[in-house]
Amino acid sequence: MDFDPVLLARLQFAFTISFHIIFPTFTIGLSAYIATLEVMWLWSQREHYHRLARFWTKIFAVSFAMGVVSGLVLSYEFGTNWSRFSVFAGNIIGPLMGYEVLVAFFLESTFLGIMLFGWNRFPPGLHVFSCIAVALGTLISAFWIISANSWMHTPAGYVLQNGVAVPVDWLQIIFNPSFPYRLAHMATAAYLTTSFVVLAVGARYLLAGKYLDEAKTMLRMGVGFAAIVAPLQLFIGDQHGLNTLKYQPVKIAAMEAHWDGSKPGDFEIFAWPDQKGEANRYAISVPRGSSLVLTHDPNGLFPGLTSVPPTDRPNVPIVFFAFRIMLGIGFLMIGTALLGAFLWWRGKLFEMRWYLWPAQYVWWIGFVAVIAGWTVTESGRQPWIAYGLQRTADAASPVPGSSIATTLALFVFVYGVVFSMGIYYINRLINTGPAAIAGAPPASGMASRPLSSDAEAEAPS
Amino acid sequence: MEWYIALIWAGILGIAVAMYVILDGFDLGIGILFPFSKSEHERDQMMNSVAPFWDGNETWLVLGGGGLLAAFPAAYAILMPAVYLPVIAMLLGLIFRGVAFEFRWVGRTSKQFWNVAFAAGSILAAFAQGVILGGLIQGVKVENGAFAGGHFDFATPFAALCGVAVVAGYALLGATWLVMKTEGDVARLARTHAKWLLAAVIVFMGIVSLWTPLAFPRIAERWFSLPNLFFFAPVPIVTAIAALLCLKWLDDERREVLPFLCAIALFFLGYSGLVISNFPYLVPPTLTVWQAAAAPASQIFLLLGTLFMLPVILGYTAFVYWLFGGKIREGEGYH
Ligand code: HDD
Numbered sequence A: 001m002d003f004d005p006v007l008l009a010r011l012q013f014a015f016t017i018s019f020h021i022i023f024p025t026f027t028i029g030l031s032a033y034i035a036t037l038e039v040m041w042l043w044s045q046r047e048h049y050h051r052l053a054r055f056w057t058k059i060f061a062v063s064f065a066m067g068v069v070s071g072l073v074l075s076y077e078f079g080t081n082w083s084r085f086s087v088f089a090g091n092i093i094g095p096l097m098g099y100e101v102l103v104a105f106f107l108e109s110t111f112l113g114i115m116l117f118g119w120n121r122f123p124p125g126l127h128v129f130s131c132i133a134v135a136l137g138t139l140i141s142a143f144w145i146i147s148a149n150s151w152m153h154t155p156a157g158y159v160l161q162n163g164v165a166v167p168v169d170w171l172q173i174i175f176n177p178s179f180p181y182r183l184a185h186m187a188t189a190a191y192l193t194t195s196f197v198v199l200a201v202g203a204r205y206l207l208a209g210k211y212l213d214e215a216k217t218m219l220r221m222g223v224g225f226a227a228i229v230a231p232l233q234l235f236i237g238d239q240h241g242l243n244t245l246k247y248q249p250v251k252i253a254a255m256e257a258h259w260d261g262s263k264p265g266d267f268e269i270f271a272w273p274d275q276k277g278e279a280n281r282y283a284i285s286v287p288r289g290s291s292l293v294l295t296h297d298p299n300g301l302f303p304g305l306t307s308v309p310p311t312d313r314p315n316v317p318i319v320f321f322a323f324r325i326m327l328g329i330g331f332l333m334i335g336t337a338l339l340g341a342f343l344w345w346r347g348k349l350f351e352m353r354w355y356l357w358p359a360q361y362v363w364w365i366g367f368v369a370v371i372a373g374w375t376v377t378e379s380g381r382q383p384w385i386a387y388g389l390q391r392t393a394d395a396a397s398p399v400p401g402s403s404i405a406t407t408l409a410l411f412v413f414v415y416g417v418v419f420s421m422g423i424y425y426i427n428r429l430i431n432t433g434p435a436a437i438a439g440a441p442p443a444s445g446m447a448s449r450p451l452s453s454d455a456e457a458e459a460p461s
Numbered sequence B: 001m002e003w004y005i006a007l008i009w010a011g012i013l014g015i016a017v018a019m020y021v022i023l024d025g026f027d028l029g030i031g032i033l034f035p036f037s038k039s040e041h042e043r044d045q046m047m048n049s050v051a052p053f054w055d056g057n058e059t060w061l062v063l064g065g066g067g068l069l070a071a072f073p074a075a076y077a078i079l080m081p082a083v084y085l086p087v088i089a090m091l092l093g094l095i096f097r098g099v100a101f102e103f104r105w106v107g108r109t110s111k112q113f114w115n116v117a118f119a120a121g122s123i124l125a126a127f128a129q130g131v132i133l134g135g136l137i138q139g140v141k142v143e144n145g146a147f148a149g150g151h152f153d154f155a156t157p158f159a160a161l162c163g164v165a166v167v168a169g170y171a172l173l174g175a176t177w178l179v180m181k182t183e184g185d186v187a188r189l190a191r192t193h194a195k196w197l198l199a200a201v202i203v204f205m206g207i208v209s210l211w212t213p214l215a216f217p218r219i220a221e222r223w224f225s226l227p228n229l230f231f232f233a234p235v236p237i238v239t240a241i242a243a244l245l246c247l248k249w250l251d252d253e254r255r256e257v258l259p260f261l262c263a264i265a266l267f268f269l270g271y272s273g274l275v276i277s278n279f280p281y282l283v284p285p286t287l288t289v290w291q292a293a294a295a296p297a298s299q300i301f302l303l304l305g306t307l308f309m310l311p312v313i314l315g316y317t318a319f320v321y322w323l324f325g326g327k328i329r330e331g332e333g334y335h
């Protein structure tokens, strides 16, 4: 049997990390949301905030567990899949991930215990503190891992010694050129994605005529947050792109499917990038649109794909289409949020069924945008694993293709089982609703089975 | 010049691994004991006794892996491919048992399935960790700074023995934890289990102690050359004393904490035996801690953070254990 170990290692990594990122995206956002709810509860003493916080904490627990176990896999994959990359860049990536463990993972995983199991045991103040600690932990974790990742895109602060990258200036390494943009874009993406989940659940309850207090709060919070942050994300994304143009022009050329750098670039709304013919087929485009966005001048020039030989180009259709998926969802989010804000302003948000009905189905769009965005970023970096320094083909571990194929199949199977059940359970928790979950008796005893009594009445969705 | 920094790092990683083995050891042990429990109530009680802690416990494993990558990238890059399959098996096991903590409560009709997943995942993870350990002790073939052995080099009877030994050891930690943290039938049953497990652990420790010097001359030389023999002789003697005390306290209903402490002591002793056998190799028998060390700038940068953060982490970990102190009664939980 003949397997290409590098291709398999990439597939395996892409599969496991794409699964992983779903959960951080949600837990970063949700922990902040729960902390907010709890602070509002302490502040206003209104019970429905408390019910909501408890309700989302249940869902948080399930997502967090999946985030932890899928993340554990990743931290070992740097050795199992990319050992030669670990030798090459371990001096730099290693300490950054080490800080992530020390500063973030211990914080979140330790205070998680209080957050999940401390509702009735400890004073509310301690509980709120723990929620904030967890929310902060997830954000700090994003800080360090995205710093490591950004270094792979825009390496800085190192020298090469005996074919190995050695650190010289840690501040330059941590705050490498693409890092601030990527962190801002990703953190915003996490909060935005979560706000759409909250919004959708609110709409779902309103339509069903259930939990009206909670539903209205969720809808207001979701719409209000997204109306501000979705347009902000467009701005951050644009700045991010300008930064990429400076440091990774070939990636931008692939995102825009821009072949010939001697002419201004059109913005292709749709096209099929033909890699052999080095041109776009079936294009529907806005003439000079890309030049306008990227150089603020309709006649501005930026490098095309043909500026580098084909072996130094990423897979153009993947980058191109993933970028369009993200953009499309970005604009859909802006539209949904602004329309909702408008309805809210007119006092009609809770009555407009034509708005609520589609809104209940938008919970997943943020996750798709996040995966699409990372596909742009990571595939656009190819064929480099560390941009300009090491090629992905030179980074793989000395593990035979057949072994990787076997473990890849196992991962697909195990993730398929575990995560589809997880999502099924989350959906069922949502159907069960805040009252049933948060209404569990306060003292010990029965409290260990909060769902058993009320949940039986609900048909599993 | 910076020779001692590599040593400090070896020490920190040693602490991380020891913390991991003890902390995650007892909660994996709960999973290993799951099949021997009698009722769903007992299983609830067992799982509740570790539910608030398991994630923090597992983070020591992330620190072990991450610390190895950061401080000794060359060793990380050799070891991971060398024990590729058991590492993946361990990760898959940890996935199943990790999600079982939550899924078991929210899955009404599939509770039985997650009971099995929790037990099987825990056993698989513990066994795989033992195999990894055995694979390391056996030695790893290295050429030009990369793993050069066969893909199943790790799979020997010795590694399998280490796998079973670790399963038994974790189960012992788990059983003594239950003696300390629970009441009623669960605690009584755990006492009985703990005695059998203690016997098994002692037998396994004995076999490994005989096997390694016989099979690996470098280990025989380490232990049996003079004057080493005098320095190291206390290790097996103290081990025997700890085992006897553990047995005695397991028979004494009033002693609830001491058996757990004894089990921890046994682990420490076994662990120090392994360190004595293999120091200063990170990848026996070729790569020492100095040869595998990262660039000094990397080791120092992370060391500063570690020296500051480790006490903080230990502090709030202790705080959470204290908060959730006391016993779990029948039918009681935090959920
Ligand atoms: C944007 C943020 C982000 C990104 C890009 C990644 N992670 Fe992650 N990771 C988190 C944000 C996060 C988190 C929010 O902190 C998680 C999610 C749920 C959780 O338990 O913590 C987490 C959990 C998590 C855990 C378990 C921690 C624990 O025991 O509590 C590990 C070991 C990793 N991750 C490792 C990785 C690696 C090696 C990555 C890249 C290759 C990676 N993560 C990408």
Ligand code: HEM
Binding pocket: A010, A011, A013, A014, A017, A018, A020, A021, A082, A145, A146, A148, A149, A370, A371, A374, A375, A378, A379, A381, A382, A384, A385, A392
């Ligand atoms: C969490 C969000 C992320 C997603 C969804 C993601 C997605 C991907 C995808 C799809 C690939 C395969 C690209 C290809 O081979 O064409 C990849 C490769 C890779 N990514 Fe990411 N990535 C993420 C974050 C990270 C982070 C934070 C790091 C490191 C700190 C990282 C390191 C790598 C490495 C080492 C590879 C393999 C080598 C390569 O193909 O370049 N990724 N990722």
Ligand code: HEM
Binding pocket: A181, A182, A183, A185, A186, A188, A189, A190, A192, A193, A233, A234, A235, A236, A237, A238, A240, A241, A244, A251, A326, A327, A329, A330, A331, A333, A366, A367, A369, A370, A371, A372, A373, A374, A375, A376, A377, A378
């Ligand atoms: C609507 C306007 C948006 C623009 C102009 C935009 C722009 C970009 C650009 C240029 C990149 C690639 C950066 C690189 O060079 O590596 C990127 C990546 C990414 N995008 Fe967007 N984006 C938008 C919306 C969104 C939305 C709505 C989400 C998710 C909710 C999102 C999530 C991501 C993620 C997760 C990445 C990968 C991480 C990174 O490199 O920042 N984006 N985006």
